[in-house]
Amino acid sequence: MRRIAESTVRRLSIYLGFLEEIEARGVLTTSSDDLARLGGTTSAQVRKDLSFFGSFGKRGLGYSVPELSSRLREILGLERQWKVCIIGAGKIGAALARYAGFAERGFVVSGVYDSDPKKIGSKWGPVTVRDAVHLERDAAANGYQIAVLAVPAEEAQRVADRIVSAGIKAILNFAPVQLSLPNGVALRTVNMAMELEALTFALVNRAGANLSR
Amino acid sequence: MRRIAESTVRRLSIYLGFLEEIEARGVLTTSSDDLARLGGTTSAQVRKDLSFFGSFGKRGLGYSVPELSSRLREILGLERQWKVCIIGAGKIGAALARYAGFAERGFVVSGVYDSDPKKIGSKWGPVTVRDAVHLERDAAANGYQIAVLAVPAEEAQRVADRIVSAGIKAILNFAPVQLSLPNGVALRTVNMAMELEALTFALVNRAGANLSR
DNA sequence: TCTAATTTGTGAACAAATTCACAAGCACTC
DNA sequence: GAGTGCTTGTGAATTTGTTCACAAATTAGA
Numbered sequence: 001m002r003r004i005a006e007s008t009v010r011r012l013s014i015y016l017g018f019l020e021e022i023e024a025r026g027v028l029t030t031s032s033d034d035l036a037r038l039g040g041t042t043s044a045q046v047r048k049d050l051s052f053f054g055s056f057g058k059r060g061l062g063y064s065v066p067e068l069s070s071r072l073r074e075i076l077g078l079e080r081q082w083k084v085c086i087i088g089a090g091k092i093g094a095a096l097a098r099y100a101g102f103a104e105r106g107f108v109v110s111g112v113y114d115s116d117p118k119k120i121g122s123k124w125g126p127v128t129v130r131d132a133v134h135l136e137r138d139a140a141a142n143g144y145q146i147a148v149l150a151v152p153a154e155e156a157q158r159v160a161d162r163i164v165s166a167g168i169k170a171i172l173n174f175a176p177v178q179l180s181l182p183n184g185v186a187l188r189t190v191n192m193a194m195e196l197e198a199l200t201f202a203l204v205n206r207a208g209a210n211l212s213r
Numbered sequence: 214m215r216r217i218a219e220s221t222v223r224r225l226s227i228y229l230g231f232l233e234e235i236e237a238r239g240v241l242t243t244s245s246d247d248l249a250r251l252g253g254t255t256s257a258q259v260r261k262d263l264s265f266f267g268s269f270g271k272r273g274l275g276y277s278v279p280e281l282s283s284r285l286r287e288i289l290g291l292e293r294q295w296k297v298c299i300i301g302a303g304k305i306g307a308a309l310a311r312y313a314g315f316a317e318r319g320f321v322v323s324g325v326y327d328s329d330p331k332k333i334g335s336k337w338g339p340v341t342v343r344d345a346v347h348l349e350r351d352a353a354a355n356g357y358q359i360a361v362l363a364v365p366a367e368e369a370q371r372v373a374d375r376i377v378s379a380g381i382k383a384i385l386n387f388a389p390v391q392l393s394l395p396n397g398v399a400l401r402t403v404n405m406a407m408e409l410e411a412l413t414f415a416l417v418n419r420a421g422a423n424l425s426r
Numbered sequence: 427t428c429t430a431a432t433t434t435g436t437g438a439a440c441a442a443a444t445t446c447a448c449a450a451g452c453a454c455t456c
Numbered sequence: 457g458a459g460t461g462c463t464t465g466t467g468a469a470t471t472t473g474t475t476c477a478c479a480a481a482t483t484a485g486a
Binding site for chain 4: 427429432439443447449
């Protein structure tokens with residue numbers, strides 16, 4: 001399969017969000033034009049994005065909402081459950097662990113780790129915060145597929161290395177550092193400072209343009 | 214000035230991060246090659262990125278670390294303080310409000326709002342959570358320049374409209390919705406679901422490539 | 427002062443992503 | 457079953473972003 005652009009994947013997520021919304025309202029068909037309007041892009045872009053994966057619509061008619069949303073879930077890998085562990089039981093970890101939209105999409109938080117003795121043992125909903133020394137052993141036993149890295153910047157690379165050697169192949173990183181990982185491990189970094197700097201850049205330089213993605 | 218690509222702005226943030234790090238360690242000069250290695254890009258990319266804003270280096274020598282970091286701070290609009298208000302006093306709001314890196318970079322959280330009576334009045338460090346009905350009046354009085362939107366998805370668009378009509382020109386949105394804003398208001402959206410979906414897509418489809426940005 | 431070793435800045439070549447534009451397919455009507 | 461009105465799917469054109477490659481600066485050493 002041809003390499004899919006990151007921007008395409010991002011848009012697929014957006015389309016799926018709308019499809020689920022209108023599906024819940026009972027809408028049965030939609031068009032590339034609808035999806036474009038709601039997602040802030042163009043209808044040609046929507047069709048091109050979808051065309052990388054097949055042809056899901058009917059000419060003259062549009063797309064079946066249940067079918068397209070199911071296909072998108074499949075493409076994005078959401079037809080199954082994913083076991084997530086959170087490393088770093090601070091505020092960000094807490095916000096994520098109790099984020100409902102998480103479970104809705106099939107992400108099951110099945111482990112939380114920290115190395116602070118004050119936090120170890122506390123209950124977070126159904127899971128108990130465990131000592132980070134158990135990470136490797138638990139990863140093997142529980143089969144975590146995604147690790148959320150929410151530790152201080154100084155520890156991030158060291159913990160990331162442990163995550164990788166524990167065999168986990170996807171990391172969502174909240175530490176404000178550029179992690180270096182071996183090929184074959186998927187990484188996404190969410191960096192608040194960077195987001196704010198994009199805003200201040202916009203405020204200062206192009207006093208204006210809407211720089212939504 | 215020519216329109217600057219979003220990817221360029223993102224990389225400038227990354228370069229600045231490294232410059233501040235090595236500046237703190239007393240390093241005085243660096244090269245496009247150093248910055249590239251640390252930032253996971255190429256030296257040509259670094260030089261091209263910088264070239265949009267001027268020429269800051271010396272041929273044969275490289276860049277002065279203090280000078281370049283100062284120029285980047287200027288370009289990114291970090292040479293001044295920014296007044297930030299947080300709307301939604303939940304976990305995400307809390308995590309942001311006490312994030313130290315925030316203040317370091319000149320972002321001053323000077324207001325927190327919620328509409329839940331149980332939260333209104335509680336102290337968050339130096340600020341007190343206020344009733345969201347006061348947002349517009351306070352925005353005029355305090356001059357907030359950036360709003361962090363951390364409310365549930367259902368309320369996000371409505372609150373965003375109020376932020377805009379209060380005259381705030383930049384929004385950092387954590388609600389998992391595609392906001393529609395008038396031109397001239399800068400928007401960045403951080404969407405956990407989307408990040409996770411990019412990871413699951415990578416796990417399912419190209420079992421492997423490192424999709425770090 | 428000349429030569430060698432660096433490293434920047436940038437036009438030109440290349441690659442990637444987006445938009446255009448239109449043929450092809452489908453539903454509905456007459 | 458021919459005509460009309462829509463909407464998809466997709467090559468081609470265009471635009472945007474990245475990489476190449478090299479002249480121009482600069483330092484250091486002889």
